[in-house]
Amino acid sequence: MVTSAPPGATFLPRERFDALLDLLREGGRTVIGPMLRDGAVMLDEIATAADLPAGWRDEQAPGHYRLSDGHGPRLFDVVNGPQSWKQLTFPPRLPVATARREEAGGASFAPVPPDPPRLAFLGVRACELAALRVQDRVLAGGTYVDEDYRARREAAIVVAVECTRAGATCFCASMGTGPEVRSGHDLVLTEVDDGFVVSAGSPAGDRLLARLPGPRATAAQIAAASGAVAATRAAMGDDAVATEGLRDRLMDKLDSPRWAEVADRCLACANCTMVCPTCFCTSTNVHSDLDGTVNVAEREWDSCFNVGFAKVAGGNFRPNRSERYRQWLTHKFATWYDQFGTSGCVGCGRCVTWCPVGIDVREELAAIAPPAIPVGRTPPRPAAATTGRFDVATLREVHAETDDTRTLRLTPGDPALLGGLPGQFVMVEQPGFPAFPISASRYGSEDLFLTVRGAGPATAAVLATPIGGEVGLRGPLGRPWPIDRALGRDVVVAAGGIGLAPLRPLIDALLADRDRFGSILLAYGARTPADQLFRDELASWATHGIEVVQIVDRSGPGWSGRVGVVTNLLDQRDFARRPSVAFVCGPERMMQATTRVLRDGGIPAERVFVSLERHMECGIGLCGHCQMGPFFICKDGPVFSLAELGDLFAREGI
Amino acid sequence: MADRSTLASKLGGTWFGAGLASRDRDRLVASATLRAFGVGEILLREGGACETFGVLLSGLLGMQVLVPGRGTVTLLTVEPGDVYGWSALVPPHRSTSTVLGVEPGEALIFDASELRELLREDDALAATLYPRLLQSLGRRLTATRFQLLDLYARERDYVPW
Numbered sequence: 129m130v131t132s133a134p135p136g137a138t139f140l141p142r143e144r145f146d147a148l149l150d151l152l153r154e155g156g157r158t159v160i161g162p163m164l165r166d167g168a169v170m171l172d173e174i175a176t177a178a179d180l181p182a183g184w185r186d187e188q189a190p191g192h193y194r195l196s197d198g199h200g201p202r203l204f205d206v207v208n209g210p211q212s213w214k215q216l217t218f219p220p221r222l223p224v225a226t227a228r229r230e231e232a233g234g235a236s237f238a239p240v241p242p243d244p245p246r247l248a249f250l251g252v253r254a255c256e257l258a259a260l261r262v263q264d265r266v267l268a269g270g271t272y273v274d275e276d277y278r279a280r281r282e283a284a285i286v287v288a289v290e291c292t293r294a295g296a297t298c299f300c301a302s303m304g305t306g307p308e309v310r311s312g313h314d315l316v317l318t319e320v321d322d323g324f325v326v327s328a329g330s331p332a333g334d335r336l337l338a339r340l341p342g343p344r345a346t347a348a349q350i351a352a353a354s355g356a357v358a359a360t361r362a363a364m365g366d367d368a369v370a371t372e373g374l375r376d377r378l379m380d381k382l383d384s385p386r387w388a389e390v391a392d393r394c395l396a397c398a399n400c401t402m403v404c405p406t407c408f409c410t411s412t413n414v415h416s417d418l419d420g421t422v423n424v425a426e427r428e429w430d431s432c433f434n435v436g437f438a439k440v441a442g443g444n445f446r447p448n449r450s451e452r453y454r455q456w457l458t459h460k461f462a463t464w465y466d467q468f469g470t471s472g473c474v475g476c477g478r479c480v481t482w483c484p485v486g487i488d489v490r491e492e493l494a495a496i497a498p499p500a501i502p503v504g505r506t507p508p509r510p511a512a513a514t515t516g517r518f519d520v521a522t523l524r525e526v527h528a529e530t531d532d533t534r535t536l537r538l539t540p541g542d543p544a545l546l547g548g549l550p551g552q553f554v555m556v557e558q559p560g561f562p563a564f565p566i567s568a569s570r571y572g573s574e575d576l577f578l579t580v581r582g583a584g585p586a587t588a589a590v591l592a593t594p595i596g597g598e599v600g601l602r603g604p605l606g607r608p609w610p611i612d613r614a615l616g617r618d619v620v621v622a623a624g625g626i627g628l629a630p631l632r633p634l635i636d637a638l639l640a641d642r643d644r645f646g647s648i649l650l651a652y653g654a655r656t657p658a659d660q661l662f663r664d665e666l667a668s669w670a671t672h673g674i675e676v677v678q679i680v681d682r683s684g685p686g687w688s689g690r691v692g693v694v695t696n697l698l699d700q701r702d703f704a705r706r707p708s709v710a711f712v713c714g715p716e717r718m719m720q721a722t723t724r725v726l727r728d729g730g731i732p733a734e735r736v737f738v739s740l741e742r743h744m745e746c747g748i749g750l751c752g753h754c755q756m757g758p759f760f761i762c763k764d765g766p767v768f769s770l771a772e773l774g775d776l777f778a779r780e781g782i
Numbered sequence: 783m784a785d786r787s788t789l790a791s792k793l794g795g796t797w798f799g800a801g802l803a804s805r806d807r808d809r810l811v812a813s814a815t816l817r818a819f820g821v822g823e824i825l826l827r828e829g830g831a832c833e834t835f836g837v838l839l840s841g842l843l844g845m846q847v848l849v850p851g852r853g854t855v856t857l858l859t860v861e862p863g864d865v866y867g868w869s870a871l872v873p874p875h876r877s878t879s880t881v882l883g884v885e886p887g888e889a890l891i892f893d894a895s896e897l898r899e900l901l902r903e904d905d906a907l908a909a910t911l912y913p914r915l916l917q918s919l920g921r922r923l924t925a926t927r928f929q930l931l932d933l934y935a936r937e938r939d940y941v942p943w
Contacts, residue, residue, distance in 0.1 A: 532936065583936065625934030655934035681929045683856040688884060690842065690859040693928045699921070700797045700863050715933040 137345040141323040145177035152248035161250035169209035188295035191486030207295040212405030225425040242279035254306025258474040259405030288313035292356040297477030299368035318353035325353040370499035377497035378462040391450035398431035400479035511542030518600030533581040548604025550633035555602040558589040567630035579629035614709040618646035624714020653694035657687040704730025713739045720778035733770040797863040813896040819883040826881040832869035841887015845879040870894035
């Protein structure tokens with residue numbers, strides 16, 4: 129078997145750099161690279177290595193860019209300048225078509241065919257390679273292709289340079305695009321003390337490398353190169369933007385007050401979009417000769433920050449700066465994923481540096497869509513998840529809530545059962561009877577609390593367990609209430625009947641972190657005063673920062689409170705004034721009526737959560753009993769947002 | 783005694799009165815007064831002549847009916863913003879329940895005969911007021927249906943209709 133060893137890296141001494149330029153220029157190619165001009169490092173034609181900014185460094189910060197020289201012999205110590213390579217692949221102004229008025233009312237139209245210059249891009253950074261990939265997807269990866277862009281991309285050789293310095297506005301490591309160069313290049317250079325480690329990334333690069341004079345790079349040189357890039361990564365850090373879940377977090381914050389606040393600083397100058405290497409919005413402007421016969425259509429960079437960008441004949445869809453800033457940030461960091469499968473940001477930092485007022489996307493993202501901070505504990509792996517395996521818990525105490533409902537205090541054998549999250553449930557079994565699901569009604573430090581209503585033989589058997597007796601438990605199972613969605617928001621907890629039980633651990637968690645939430649309202653409806661759960665605690669919650677409003681369907685002796693239904697407590701409130709989240713549990717018909725008034729009151733479907741009840745036997749998505757549309761209630765739920773459920777919620781016979 | 787503009791703005795601050803044109807509010811409150819009530823204080827008596835129509839501004843009102851052998855049963859409590867004494871506008875002008883204070887508060891009350899007279903002579907005002915009244919009664923009817931459904935009942939207690 130014949131194997132060809134991969135071509136190794138070549139070492140190019142700095143004083144021999146012109147040899148690379150000569151090679152790139154073969155066949156009439158023009159080399160474009162970083163060059164000092166107008167007080168910045170711009171992209172321009174590089175004739176000799178002397179044109180490169182040797183010894184220059186840049187100092188970048190939000191709204192700040194300064195250059196200084198005398199930093200030694202290195203050619204690529206400057207990081208990104210204001211121009212990105214889209215300057216060349218996607219020019220700011222490009223004639224795209226001509227249209228002529230012919231004699232006798234005729235008209236003719238002709239596109240301007242692509243005529244790409246043959247260029248070699250020298251000094252393309254990892255973030256820029258990522259940006260080219262993003263624009264490849266946007267402009268040449270869909271049903272319709274920008275022919276001019278594709279021709280320019282195909283005509284260019286890409287010589288990447290790995291960053292051995294990072295600017296203070298760089299955050300490629302956070303966005304997962306750099307500083308290491310991994311793909312999209314023909315050649316890649318890494319600058320070390322006395323030259324460059326050069327390797328190839330494409331067949332064309334292999335051919336160039338084979339003809340580049342110079343010794344093979346030594347192991348020490350290769351190690352120095354990769355060490356320098358690793359040091360750049362370490363200096364930059366990878367936590368400038370919390371990308372995990374960013375799309376959903378950001379789209380969830382369309383009504384953040386921060387949009388208005390950032391709009392007070394934003395000048396809508398569009399600098400950020402001009403310097404952004406992925407922004408691709410354009411307008412076509414037609415220039416006519418004096419008698420209107422010959423018309424040339426030019427495509428020009430435009431920006432969603434420009435006031436007329438979303439204007440139509442009847443008005444403007446985004447007249448305010450806050451709306452335009454939101455459009456830009458949510459497109460770049462959220463809806464770009466939906467449209468193109470990737471982030472629209474590559475972390476080059478240009479929009480931060482070149483913002484005249486120093487608005488920093490990293491800061492805005494952290495303020496508008498902070499990473500979800502876990503509230504309470506993280507869900508444990510369940511103890512004895514699979515059917516047939518049970519943890520054995522000892523019954524310590526029974527508290528009668530109503531004439532048919534008891535709260536059991538159980539000490540499980542496996543502490544995992546104590547680590548469950550609010551809204552999760554356990555399967556409970558007494559030997560000889562089928563297992564049934566019960567939501568935890570409280571997690572104690574040593575005990576698990578289950579509130580059980582005697583409804584049939586299996587629940588009766590568990591309720592008949594003597595103190596000190598044992599029951600089998602599997603869990604915690606299912607998806608919990610998403611408490612993190614309530615951070616910083618007003619919270620509505622609506623409970624009906626024994627639906628208060630699965631909500632009690634949620635209330636415990638809200639109270640444990642009380643200052644991290646806005647106002648908290650508990651609206652609790654029960655059949656009669658005697659059917660209320662946790663009666664003693666309702667009063668105590670009211671003294672701990674929760675507005676507790678109780679109502680009963682039927683009053684009884686000694687009841688001097690509200691009579692009626694839960695919706696009466698909610699349907700005249702305005703939940704739209706502050707961002708609110710609702711957690712609802714009760715009989716399905718009650719949840720339907722309640723969620724309707726919450727929606728009408730201004731809480732979006734994405735932030736109204738219900739806990740569904742269905743027949744469950746396994747609790748882990750295997751037995752099929754709890755299937756509802758595309759969901760297994762046990763595994764995908766029991767907690768869902770109304771948005772997730774859509775038309776399935778409270779529909780008959782589903 | 784509160785002046786008329788205060789009463790008009792109090793009416794506009796309730797959900798029943800929200801969005802009423804200022805002309806309509808002014809006409810309505812021309813004969814309105816404020817009534818404060820305490821816990822247990824009876825504002826209307828079941829079966830009695832319903833001589834006032836009220837909009838609750840604060841506190842809580844209970845609506846009770848008498849069931850011989852069971853005593854008085856509170857069927858409903860009325861929250862601020864809602865109305866009571868609608869029988870004042872609908873013949874035979876007799877209260878369908880006893881209305882009494884559950885939590886102390888204040889109501890904006892309208893003399894029944896003056897209000898009827900006003901609505902008879904001002905068609906536009908009547909055409910504005912009656913749909914609002916129907917809306918609040920419809921809301922009460924819907925809620926009553928939910929009470930009748932007895933949604934929190936145990937399966938064995940639930941008797942199909």
